[in-house]
Amino acid sequence: MEMTSVTASVLASGPEIIIILAACTVLMLSLLPRPNRRLLAGLSLLMIGLAAGMSFGLVGTPQTVYSGMFAVDPFSTYFKMVLYLGTALTVLMSGGYLATEKAVKGEYYALLLCALAGAMIMVSGTDLVIIYVGLELQALSVYVLVGFLKTHGRSNEAALKYVILGAFSSGLLLFGLSLFYGLAGATQLQALQAALAPGGTSSPLLVLATLFLVIGLLFKIGAVPFHMWVPDIYEGAPSPITGFMAAVGKAAAFAVVLRILMLDLVVLDPVWRSSVAVVAVLTMATGSLAALVQDNIKRMLAYSAVAHAGFLMLGLIAGGTGGLTSVMLYLLIYTFMTLGLFAVVILLNKGAELGEPISAFAGLARSHAGLAAMALVFLFSLAGIPPTGGFFAKFYVLMALIEAGNAELAVIAVLFSAVAAWFYLRIIMLMYMQEAEEPAKIRISPAMQLVLLIALAGTLLTGVLPAWFLGAAQAAAAAGLG
């Protein structure tokens, strides 16, 4: 490699380097006697901001570096912005939670930054190996974070389950990748596409490779029938980490799926498309129906996340710029609303060993009217009621579906949305129409206030004035396809 291209490569991957350096610095600072949690969190936020600034600066010069393995294009930049947002909100939410749980440790922030770096590499990778490396970096960091409450049984159990199932799914994915390498002799997506041009090969091996790849990815996005891990791990993980997985983990996984689909790598024959449709409908159905009977708020949100994954998959089926845009927009809006709701869940937390019963929401409207009103907005947004962002996200997916001529799927999707509205309403009923046994006393720290404010502003703005956000997603999607 020439010197100039090395410099260009390093420069282009600047944001990732910043985040990894930040992770190292935070880790070392945490070794100091009596590490200051505010300092660590502040430093993490600062570095995320710096990386975001650098990503923003690079947006004008789309390029593929490291010998075509790593792309810095509007597509990846859009996703990175979502990842920065999700991680920054998670960092802000974590301080209070860790203090409540008496688990303040510097590694927490370092691991969070590592997970962010992994996710960033996932969205920028244009080479199967790079994507896999990013995915594993992210997954390994999250395994540890899930088990971070090491004195709690549930947290440990969740971490163990996640490691086993995660490793299993990574294995499937890796096996699929190795088959692809065997078939095409390359790991770069562009080269793969050229080698496996439509009509070129239709060997059983290709089908097998595709199957493994798809199953591996379905595992990561929590689609039925590979969703079993989601509720257990969402419930057991520390709440900020659950939020992080729902927002950041999902966005990165979908970025990979989109990147692979975008290249037409997998020959999108009708069979493939209709089987994804079946999976999407099953995912929506399972998520919506199972969430109806949950009594733990995090478990309920886990099934809600499954249902949302199903809805997102409909965007994949729609395909084209419209479908791509709809998925990207959805993920951004989902980050705002889901993290907003997780912030409320964290504020209601009285200690993880007690669990997070839904009944904790009872009477919130009377004791904390403002907080209840914000939770109301997040819940209605998750249910897809206008004028919130959640409505516009669903609206745009439906639009893409109908444009692609899949009106039947759109009808099924809206029917499950109506089912899903029920369990969000259940929480609203608790907040507004029931009295608490003992009124909650909640102090909202400035960091939490900031999280709630950002999430609220994002949820409402994406719903009321979606033009700007839509434009950003459309531009990124169009550039990705072009």
Next chain:
Amino acid sequence: MSGLPVLSILILLPAAGAVAVPFLRSRDAVRWFTLLVLLADFLLAVWILAVFDPASAEMQFRETRIWVPALNMGYRLGIDGISVWFVLLTTLLGWICVLASWRAIAERVKEFMTCLLAIQAMMVGVFCALDLVLFYVLWEVMLVPMYLIIGIWGGGSRVYAALKFFLYTLAGSLLFLVGLLALYFAGGRTFDMLALMAVEYPFRLQVWVFLAFLVAFAVKVPMVPVHTWLPDAHVQAPTAGSIILAGVLLKMGAYGFLRFSLPMLPDASQYLAPLMITLSAAAIVYGGLLALAQSDIKKLIAYSSVSHMGFVTLGLFTFEVNGMSGAVIQMFNHGITTGALFLFVGLIYERTHSREIAAYGGMIKAVPLFGVLFAAFLLASMAVPGTNGFIGEILVLAGTFGVSGWAGTAGVLGALIGAAYLLGLYRQFLLGPVKVPEGSVMQDMCRRELACAAPLLLFVFWFGLYPKPFLTILEPSLDHLMTQLAPAGAVQ
């Protein structure tokens, strides 16, 4: 007209009020503030009616702002001779609701008034919207304050009733969303309703979209067999909630048929008219029979709404000028009369805490003023000549007999059943020896309560005796609608 964005002011005034209410200190301040805001809104609506050009079928007071340029979505407003009346009705019932809740709502007054203000902004917005997405957004978000009004301030099983109301309506409106997206792509990628009305859609598409719209509108009207949420919601809702529900929300379903199904999907409307007429006739008779069997006064009025709204949908699908203008008049009248009936039931319930019809008797002697006024609204609901109800029903029936004899017969039968249950209520409730439920404090109407009833009574007799001003403003817009229906060719 003037350059002021009048309709925006009409919508934003209560919306701004809703934002301001939480900052007020005392309960009375909240009540007075809400009353004044909604009164101002009403006066603005009256002014709009006064300067409205009755000769024109065009949308008036139009406003257009770009909202999402990439999707051709806009903030488009305008009213014609049909919607102007519903704007008036909505704003009239708005301040009456505040007065009706003055003492009845003692808990969480701030939140209640915020909901009232918010829902008014949304309802007025629905009647003014000329953009499909704007319409849809307002139509659906309206569920939220109504859900809270029923669920927080309602009766014993309010939570169940609120949930049922929400889910029924949500399921319906989501299908409406799919339908409107289909129109968007077929109609040249715009959400501008006026532009979409000018497009001729393929027949198959029309039928599918019509059916999707039908689910949404039928739930809202409500038509048999998707009416079952209505009695629950009405019985559990506080008085103001019932008034808004009966007075305005039910009208939105019929308004949807009028604004979307008929002008945009004329062929499908003609094709499916027999279905619509059958459903309407069924609603008239079945709703009436159900009302006949009720012992709970609020349930009785709720089922009578099903029956009376059946006349509206029946009239709309006659495609005949008498039937259609009768339908619009019936919509407006039903809002006035049934709103008033729920108001009166609410007033008596405040005093007695009983809704059992059998627990009452001789109210006309016990509380004469109340009794006489209640009697007047009962007669209006019965469509006695001289009241507003008569004009609407007679026009609908006149239109129906020209199209379908048996549906007309069903209509007459429904009117007879209506007379039976309303007169039954009249006799038991108002006549005979004085009987009141135990523990009630009977007082005749106070000035605040009279102020609620007076404007409604005015409309009952104004439209009953001299409906011409109403018809004059209505006619050009209805004629325009008839021409939109015409190119489909006469199926009947």
